[in-house]
Amino acid sequence: MDYEIFKLGDVRLLSGVTLPNAILAYKTYGSLNEKKDNVIVYPTAFGDQHVQNEWLIGKGMALDPEKYFIIVPNLLGNGLSSSPSNTPSPFDKANFPQITIYENVTFQHRLLTEKFGIQKVALVVGWSMGGIQSFQWGASYPNMVERIAPFAGSAKTWPHTFVVLDGMKATLLATKGLDANKLDQLTSADMRAVGYVYAGWGVSQSFYREELYRDMGYNSLVDFVAGVWEASFMKMNPHDVLAMLWTGQHADISSDPTYNGDFDQALQGIKAHAYIMPGSTDLFCTVEDNRYEAERMPHAALRPIQSIWGHFAGRGINHADNRFIDDSLRNLLALDVDG
Incomplete structure (x- = not known):
């Protein structure tokens, strides 16, 4: 290491x-x-x-x-x-x-x-x-x-940022029907949807409008969202993400x-x-x-x-x-x- x-x-x-x-x-x-x-x-x-x-x-x-x-x-x-x-x-x-x-x-x-x-x-x-x-x-x-x-x-x-993070958390928990008893069943695959939520927050409206993702080697919006946001979040452990979200929200x-x-x-x-x-x-x-x-x-x-x-x-x-x-x-x- x-x-x-x-x-x-x-x-x-x-x-x-x-x-x-x-x-x-x-x-x-x-x-x-x-x-x-x-x-x-x-x-x-x-x-x-x-x-x-x-x-x-x-x-x-x-x-x-x-x-x-x-x-x-x-x-x-x-x-x-x-x-x-x-x-x-x-x-x-x-x-x-x-x-x-x-x-x-x-x-x-x-x-x-x-x-x-x-x-x-x-x-x-x-x-x-x-x-x-x-x-x-x-x-x-x-x-x-x-x-x-x-x-x-x-x-x-601040309150708005809390809500943004809450949306990410709710998206992850929704994969298990918001059932707290099923949280240990979460897997990295459940992080896919979280990546799509964060895609709307990580960069600005102007970034998307000017298609700057093309400078990063992505030929379409769909490819960019999947290649960056979906892929990066699916590498994360969902329980680690929940722990960090709590730290961030508070x-x-x-x-x-x-x-x-x-x-x-x-x-x-x-x-x-x-x-x-x-x-x-x-x-x-x-x-x-x-x-x-x-x-x-x-x-x-x-x-x-x-x-x-x-x-x-x-x-x-x-x-x-x-x-x-x-x-x-x-x-x-x-x-x-x-x-």
Whole structure:
């Protein structure tokens, strides 16, 4: 395997459930310097594993492993870290406990401090649910994190995004007649319909109208939907998907013992310098949501990605979007945060 495992031991969750022998899968790029201050944390998004983050890491890029020590922790529920698909009974499949973004970040903090002795993070960056984790890092560890850069991600799941995710969940559960007693019967084949639902949200109306899928090698709309959305979702374990959907739907940086649900206070508590980069045509992580958040943060700049690629402006596919994100990260890392 091309990643490492950090053993968390038995962890007591906010739900009151104790998950035994929990694990956090991660991969590192580059080397930790002597001062241990060249650290970048780059959490994974919904449905992704560390390899999906590698498009933004490379020599000569902002996230240059010759300069920085880049840690990519895998989201719990993604099949590598503790997940329904790799956890023994009685917490396997539909019995996997509910895990929050806050808990994911707490476990990542343990990795940094216990495994590597890191006390300062130069940047936390992430796409979509990875972006939510970057906000959480800033809120939970304001004196540790110098910069954050969420792209196509918000500091909480706003009501419309909750509904979008609920539609994906309902589509999956409908394959078993919405019968909770049959959830263990779900298979990857049941994910086909979820892919078709997400096809209407992942990219913008303009993307479809201008038939940009032809630039990706697809000759028709039908081929694109089947080749990208259907195929990608059918590779996912349905129980892992349900676990990640729960995490995503209940994401809120103030849902922790520090802020007790005071969202504005949590935003104001983020001391990190932030570049917040929504996709200008993102249909469910919107510029408006991010603007609300940026206006309440002490050191935040709203920098929309001008793109018709919707949510997938942050997916590492479109060259112009990739360049904008990389340039933004380079500029953010050049900021004197002590000034």
